[in-house]
Amino acid sequence: MMLVGQTALPDSAIVVDHDQTVASIKRSDYTLPYLGLPVVNENKLDKLIDDVSKRVYRAPVNAGLDDGGRIVPEQAGSELNRFAFMDRVYGYIVEGKSLRIEAPLRKLHPKVDTELLTSIREKQIGVYTTYFNSNNKNRSHNIKLAAKAINNHYVFPGETFSFNKVVGERSASKGYQRAKVIVRGEVAEGIGGGICQISSTLFNAADRAGMQIVQRYSHSRRVPYVPPGRDATVSWYGPDFSFQNNYSYPILIRAVVYGGQVSIILYSADEVNEKPREVPRASKRLPEEVPADQNVQRIMP
Numbered sequence: 001m002m003l004v005g006q007t008a009l010p011d012s013a014i015v016v017d018h019d020q021t022v023a024s025i026k027r028s029d030y031t032l033p034y035l036g037l038p039v040v041n042e043n044k045l046d047k048l049i050d051d052v053s054k055r056v057y058r059a060p061v062n063a064g065l066d067d068g069g070r071i072v073p074e075q076a077g078s079e080l081n082r083f084a085f086m087d088r089v090y091g092y093i094v095e096g097k098s099l100r101i102e103a104p105l106r107k108l109h110p111k112v113d114t115e116l117l118t119s120i121r122e123k124q125i126g127v128y129t130t131y132f133n134s135n136n137k138n139r140s141h142n143i144k145l146a147a148k149a150i151n152n153h154y155v156f157p158g159e160t161f162s163f164n165k166v167v168g169e170r171s172a173s174k175g176y177q178r179a180k181v182i183v184r185g186e187v188a189e190g191i192g193g194g195i196c197q198i199s200s201t202l203f204n205a206a207d208r209a210g211m212q213i214v215q216r217y218s219h220s221r222r223v224p225y226v227p228p229g230r231d232a233t234v235s236w237y238g239p240d241f242s243f244q245n246n247y248s249y250p251i252l253i254r255a256v257v258y259g260g261q262v263s264i265i266l267y268s269a270d271e272v273n274e275k276p277r278e279v280p281r282a283s284k285r286l287p288e289e290v291p292a293d294q295n296v297q298r299i300m301p
Contacts, residue, residue: 126209
């Protein structure tokens with residue numbers, strides 16, 4: 001514990017990040033009496049550091065491709081330098097130093113910069129296209145949201161891609177809408193109906209590229225947008241679809257939705273020694289309503 005001097009010191013200060021106030025603190029809130037002298041309340045200080053850390057964090061953004069295939073440069077992120085910040089807060093609490101505490105930041109570099117992206121966008125190692133009824137507005141909307149979630153995602157050598165982890169929970173708060181799903185073999189409506197078309201399209205693209213399929217489940221009834229046995233159902237509290245990049249180079253996932261079709265392409269470096277698999281094409285003929293989702297009947301490793 002650090003003793004705080006007895007001299008009367010200002011009680012209020014602010015924590016700022018790029019001229020924006022992220023926290024207001026009172027010296028008296030961060031001290032405790034100890035043998036007649038105040039000491040720093042380290043538990044409260046730890047909570048302050050955690051709170052400020054969350055507020056100032058900016059995730060780095062990998063270089064990616066826009067809708068026209070042009071490279072969008074990477075963006076550095078930043079995080080709180082916790083030890084430097086703690087020293088500054090101690091300086092304020094103990095000695096009454098600056099009443100405006102600038103949050104010290106450390107730069108975070110993205111994993112993929114323009115140079116790396118340029119090298120791994122050279123070769124298509126897997127591509128698959130499926131079709132849907134674009135007149136079904138809710139389902140089409142969900143398909144576009146899920147495609148956007150996996151677009152420009154990288155899978156590094158030895159890394160496992162998890163659909164549920166990358167896409168996250170399909171909820172109304174995230175913009176997903178009600179559409180046809182399959183629950184225990186029956187067609188019903190549910191939030192996020194249609195996202196299984198994205199997971200199924202991705203499965204076929206990954207399988208065609210020779211990826212190691214880690215986890216895949218079939219629907220409890222046949223779906224029309226992929227050939228029999230070529231689907232991959234997912235749900236937030238249930239089955240996931242995952243695959244591992246078993247090559248020595250990173251891969252880039254591109255998901256493009258145009259009109260009534262979705263194409264997923266896997267790219268990698270020219271030097272990659274891929275081992276592609278034969279995968280049957282999807283039919284362009286679809287019924288007016290395309291059910292797709294959730295519970296499973298059998299595991300398809």
